[in-house]
Amino acid sequence: MINITLPDGSVRQYDKGITSMQIALSISEGLARNVLAAEVDGQVWDATRPIEQDSHVKLLTWNDADGKSTFWHSSAHLLAEALEALYPGTKFGIGPAIETGFYYDVDFGDVTFSQDDFKKIEDKMLELAKTKAEYIRKPVSKADALDYFTEKGDEYKLDLIKDLPDGAITFYTQGNFTDLCRGPHIPNTGFIKAVKLMNVAGAYWRGDETRKQLTRIYAVTFPKASELSDYLHMIEEAKKRDHRKLGKELELFTFSEKVGMGLPLWLPKGAALRERLVNFLQKAQVKAGYEQVITPHIGHKNLYVTSGHYEKYGKDSFQPIKTPQEGEEFFLKPMNCPHHCEIYKSKPRSYKDLPVRFAEFGTVYRYEQSGELHGLTRVRGFTQDDAHLFCRPDQVKDEFKKVIDLVLYVFGALGFDNFTAQISLRDPENKAKYIGTDENWDLAENAIKEAAAEKGLPTVVELGEAAFYGPKLDFMVKDALGRKWQLGTIQVDYNLPERFELEYTGSDNAKHRPVMIHRAPFGSLERFVAVLIEHCAGNFPLWLSPEQFIILPISEKYEDYAKKVSDSLKDSDICGLIDFRDEKVGRKIRDAEVKKIPYMLVVGEKEEAEGQVSIRKHGQGDLGSMSVDEFKQLIIKEITV
Secondary structure, eight states: OEEEEOTTSOEEEEOTTEEHHHHHHHHOHHHHHHOOEEEETTEEEETTSEEOSOEEEEEEOTTSHHHHHHHHHHHHHHHHHHHHHHSTTOEEOOOOEETTEEEEEEEOTTOOOOGGGHHHHHHHHHHHHTTTOBOEEEEEOHHHHHHHHHHHTOHHHHHHHTTSOTTOEEEEEETTEEEEOOOOOOSBGGGOOEEEEEEEEEEEGGGOTTSOEEEEEEEEEESSHHHHHHHHHHHHHHHHHOHHHHHHHTTOEEOOTTTOTTOOEEOHHHHHHHHHHHHHHHHHHHHTTOEEOOOOSEEEHHHHHHHTHHHHHGGGSOOOEEOSSTTOEEEEOSOSHHHHHHHHTTSOOBTTTOOEEEEEEEEEEOOOOGGGOBTTTBOSEEEEEEEEEEEOGGGHHHHHHHHHHHHHHHHHHHTOOOEEEEEEEOOTTOGGGSOSOHHHHHHHHHHHHHHHHHTTOOEEEEETOSBTTBOEEEEEEEOTTSOEEEEEEEEEESHHHHHTTOOEEOTTSOEEOOEEEEEESSSOHHHHHHHHHHHHTTOOOTTTOSOOEEEEESSGGGHHHHHHHHHHHHHTTOOEEEOOOSSOHHHHHHHHHHTTOSEEEEEOHHHHHHTEEEEEETTTEEEEEEEHHHHHHHHHHHHHO
């Protein structure tokens, strides 16, 4: 008999060789119907794989990230089986699960493939799924693996096998298809009830532009047909909310090939929105004791060699800027933190001076590959709401809690109320990957865990996800469509203070290293604005809207009154514009609705005579008439709320 410990801490005894599926059946048939895989002693296994020793077991379903990943990876094998049946001679690269489903890279040879072929492949996948073919795992020797794919004539699998150690190679077979794979997989194809091929693109084998370009087929599957319908509805809604589409319609930003790919140009309305975000956070930072600093857009190569960023980002950075002086090189800065370290070092510091908090909206540059660029979410130049706090070890926890407060304040003001805080700790089994003493790591990790607990944050703990220099707290936010984004991060760093030889004089009159906390509630302004646009579908909170009102004169006769109303509102820092076009007021209202302007003020003879405005609110319609002062109070009250 072996002991199986379940997530609730209970221990059950089973015969040696029991499978996770059999364990599920012993608990309930309903549970067994939903088990896709299992986590056995921290590793994801097939639910049908025998367990030979005492183990901790967690049964994984569609609601678990690892269960969903297993489902989608198994679906990639089903896609490959369908392709092989429909296009004999097809060769296969890799087919991993991704966040939104899976893909498979394939070589069709001389066959032309397009989206017109999607339907027959989907039908074939569903036909194969209904056979409920089991996914069968088989360990094979390296020699046998090479023989199999040599006979099959699949050079891509042979290329993969040559890098694998003998004794660690497994095949998986379902139906008539066998693939090189380490697994795990779902029990059988019958779990797959809905299939949708989403897109087709080109992908160089192993990401090498000198090698053959394969066809990458993206797809998604679900255990219920209704979930596919919901997903496709979400995709359509996401298209409507796409920040690239709305950014153009709302005249927020643009790109120019002459300026350069991945370098956004902020238009007046976008600049106004961005400036309001900056002012909002700067005001909060001043209250929290931050000092504003400004650093150059470039730095000497030696700065980034010292920080380690040259080693990390050297290949991904723009090429060095050479000066007339022989051997002198500068780089567009990839990070702000090395500059802030030098500011800290600019004068002696005492323990009484700490914590020191430097904040900067600093623009950084990284040479992203052109294929990776995507609107504002992936750019080559972006502005971080960066801050670096230098504190004593005994101050880390309190400083961390204050940063959490700031992040929550930002999220609350912008409507991001569905989030999880991920506590990323070092791998206790592989401490060699990290720098610093056990004592400092324990202090930092405990400070983060205690700070998160005291703030009542919903948290998950991920071992091995810490940065090499220290643990961190990442805020994973779900938007209005349920998509997950990483917004806001707080990191504890013992590395840069060491590399830059930062010091403060302690109460013992000896020199000590400060601890450095990195934090960025927005992350980058570009990415944050993109997520915000899609989260609120361009309907920004009133305080953030670049245009809070638009005045719609019924005719040219009332333009002077419109200007008078506009001037009065702007005197109260309420921003907007007047629609002077020679159009009927109904057309002006429709256009203002499309532009998502929060308030429309219609003015005509009656309004001018009574000193009033007729109010319409975006998405709500007519609010009636009121005086200009009453409208001001309405705006001020909404902004305050």
